[in-house]
Amino acid sequence: MTHAHEWKESLQDLDRRRQNSYAMGGPERLAKHHGKGKLDARARLAHLLDQGTFHEFGTLVGGDIAADGIVTGSGLINGSPVMIGAEDFTTYAGSIGPGGNAKRYRLAELALRNKIPLVMLLEGAGFRAAAGEHYGRTPTDLIAQTRCSGQVPTISAVLGASAGHGALVAPVCDFTIMSPQGAIFTAGPPVVKESTGEDITKEDLGGPGVALASGVIHNFGDSDESVLDDIRRYLSYFPSSAWSYPPAAEPDDSAAPRATPELLDIVSRDNRRIYNMRTVLDAVFDRTDWFEVQPRFGRAIICALAHLGGHPVAVVANQPQVLAGSIDADAADKAAHFISVADSFHLPIVFLADNPGMLPGSRSERAGVLRSGARMFAAQTAATTLKLHVTLRKAFGFGSMVMSLLGFDGQGATFAYPGATMGAMGAAALSRASHAGEDVAEVLKQMELEASYRSAGHLGFDELIAPDETRNALLVALQQGLCSRQSAPEPVSRTLIMP
Known part of the structure; x- marks a missing residue:
């Protein structure tokens, strides 16, 4: 029936x-x-x-x-x-x-x-x-x-x-x-x-x-x-939740180790020469179809999602084409949010630093550049995900700290190119600020050029690398860092008060 x-x-x-x-x-x-x-x-x-x-x-x-x-x-x-x-x-x-x-x-x-x-x-x-x-x-x-x-x-x-x-x-x-x-x-x-x-x-x-x-x-x-x-x-770059890790891409030739000799032509040794950081990303990561987040806002920093060795990563990179790489309030705010999102979902973060510091000047101060910079610093120092850092040419003052330069701040690896300069400010600015004579100014300039070797000598960086070694150095560090994933992931616990 x-x-x-x-x-x-x-x-x-x-x-x-x-x-x-x-x-x-x-x-x-x-x-x-x-x-x-x-x-x-x-x-x-x-x-x-x-x-x-x-x-x-x-x-x-x-x-x-x-x-x-x-x-x-x-x-x-x-x-x-x-x-x-x-x-x-x-x-x-x-x-x-x-x-x-x-x-x-x-x-x-x-x-x-x-x-x-x-x-x-x-x-x-x-x-x-x-x-x-x-x-x-x-x-x-x-x-x-x-x-x-x-x-x-x-x-x-x-x-x-x-x-x-x-x-x-x-x-x-x-x-x-x-x-x-x-x-x-x-x-x-x-x-x-x-x-x-x-x-x-x-x-x-x-x-x-x-x-x-x-x-x-x-x-x-x-x-x-x-x-x-x-x-x-x-x-496609994200896991379903904070209780899982980002999915690796289907393996292909783009994920293999390779040298990056093109960076020798892209990145000038002269700190005053401008280059497009996007071409560095094209060379370092698996494919050139990486996904940029907020490309029209805070353009002095590039925030992007990419693959390195087939693994999803977040990228925070200074852009020398905009404000000579100086970090303004908008760029810092953008990066702070991006870092927090990446950390929440266990994406390793690759920092590519080349900046003369936070953007100075009255307009920048009125925009709250120090508050925004503090927000970016808080986000990156609170991040518990794997952090990898490369200083390409320079990273001065607070501009180095927000880009995760400090080697005791939970990084998985820190690298720099030989001759990379760092410190409170550049030699030229310090010479002008201190009214130094020509002989002192020349000494300051030489000390600036030697800074990377002095820092490496005290393990301020894990290693100085040649530009053509950039991808492979990051790839090895990433693969080592991913070995830490030996327990089930959980949501990130946040306790700091965001500036």
């Missing part, structure tokens, strides 16, 4: 309700959305996730309001599980209702419970509430998301206008990326007009030009598809 016929009416009703959710804002709104060159929420999920792996929950939340304006569920990225939510702008402008808020909380709760990354695709108008209405404990989703910090990777993409409460998701995440049509702000232009009288467009208020320059958003993609592809790339 079969009971299938008894289910027919109930299953038809379930299917009808699901179809209402799948239809999102309806054909007209979807067509308008697509006409702006944007993918809809469900198409974004389909592009980001491995094909056919999305499993939705909360489909029926919101009743007639399709999925209550946010599509939520789980799926695979590069074969690994993630929790994911996509705000649906075609349904009530992607605004947050009580049901949507509960779904957002559930996403973060499951991400932390299952120890898998949390990904949020943002395009919404904030809370959906009439004047005087309140949904009770509305910020619970952000509390749950914040609990994920340092435990599981958290990523957000801003793919349209994101305002109010929904916009707060992005700066709480480890990594944020924006499309050309993205914009993010505390409140949108109409509210700004009402509150302050200022007439402003959403682009001028929080578009890519503003959000990238302020550091609120880390990266930029030239389309929805490009943004989603970059999320896949970013996650």
